[in-house]
Amino acid sequence: MALPVLFGANIDPVWRDVDGPLQLAVQAERDGLDLVTIQDHPYQAAFHDMWTLMSFLAAGTQRVVFVPAVANLPLRPPAMLAKAAASFDVLSAGRLRLGLGAGAFWEAIEAMGGPRRGRKEAVDALSEAIEVIRALWSGQRSARAGGAHYRVAGIHPGPAPSASLGIWLGAYGPRMLDLTGARADGWLPSLAYLGVDRLGEASARIDEAAHRAGRDPAVIRKVYNLNGLITPVSEGPFYGPVRQWVDQITDLVGAYGMNGFVYWPDRDHRRQLSLFAQEVVPAVRRVLPA
Template identity: 55%
Template sequence: MVGDYGRKLEFGVFATPDAEQVERLLRVATVADERGLDLLGVQDHPYQRRYLDAWSLLATIAARTARVRVFPDVASLPLRQPAVLAKAAASLDLLSGGRVELAIGAGAFWDAIEAMGGPRRTPREAAQALTEAIAVIRAMWSEERSVRVAGTHYALSGVRPGPVPAHPIGLWLGVLGPRLLAELGRSADGWVPSSSYVPPERLADMHARIDEAALAAGREPARIKRIYNIFGSITAQSHGFLQGPTRQWVDQLTELVLEYGMDTFIFGTEGDDLNQITTFAEEIAPAVREAVADERAD
């Protein structure tokens, strides 16, 4: 266990970009916005024929909502050229009044990426490309007259960056390996693991790698946001981790904050169940905020 970083808590929903369920998907966005959730994340799998394009969907959601912030969870870097990705994020941030964050990943499902015309990268190449992409994105969001970034996979050669985002967009990484966890500690603003890949017992070691690199770079680890994609079901009876009644959810999420270092929870439910999302927003999120505030006050 790593303990509490003391960060502000946020809650959101993990929406499935199913092209055959457009009206339900837009309803999920409306519910998230109206019920006070902070974030809405959308998977980015361009090679998945059933899925809508993530950026088109995020733009539509931003236009139909008033307060919820949107982000790709996470953008597939091998199919998203980082300079253009930075411009897209900055543009949507301006158009939405500062309601965009950016989460990126090094890549997965390499057969599908290659089939769509993207590069097939080794783990080392993927890590190097992501590190270079971070520098490119930061440069494209700067107010410099022109910027240069040297790189093997991505480079800038005197391009004029812009537009500058409406607010300091969070640059979050969906990474798991030690090399990229260290890079996250050095240069990123947040970490986005999923409970299906990283159960609570694995979090401490990964936090430690991030924190060690952050301290070595002169950064305070508590500056780094810890976003957890969580998948489960709110049910009458307990069936295990995040499978049970509201009280169990409150207790387990509170423990994830105070003992396991997470501060933001993005809820994915089977079939984008609107009742589950509403319960999460109206009952679970406020109760977790209250429980954590009480513990922090002691």
């Protein structure tokens, strides 16, 4: 059975606009969006800490689900990441999905005290981190998991999160896509890094990896981060009128099995997110099968 298509808004974790992030989260919830994503780049001077901001926004909303896009593994040890995610999940009544990435911007990560990793090492570390996080969410009396990069042994897990808390990977390369299909609950790519011309091949690779692992690909949440603008005149993909956005999104659902879309406006965030929620999303929902 196909998953329902979800829609969301990205909110930049900026601190100079003190009330801005909360206002946008409240707007997203009021307009009926399902998700709010928050970037995790703590080395950016202009950004709040992701976990602190998400906790604050969750306290000011009631329904919308929060997703790190994506949690920065090299700066967040997986045992602590699992603890933070489970706590957030329990305190917010299941309003979290753990977006997780292997890392990027290595110079900035290293400057903040994190490790610098090559591609293979980063994927290996992420794979171990998934084992550790699952172990800490297991509800078992004690947990043992990990490998060369991360390891827990004899730790007592808790709290146990809800069944809705899953791991969504920000994945692009072949090994990351295979890992997503084999072991993740969701996929969180971005248009800026994976264009529509390559989306189908990547989605198919995830499905193939899921089949090899004995999983049903239909249970994997596939959320596409869409940067662009809703404008009167078309100037390219995801840069045009409402009708163009509706057609493009419905095409991605039908052609590539995408089942979630989060809007990252290039500018004019409040108005653009309102147009997306109030005009694009209802029109897409009317077109898609119930």
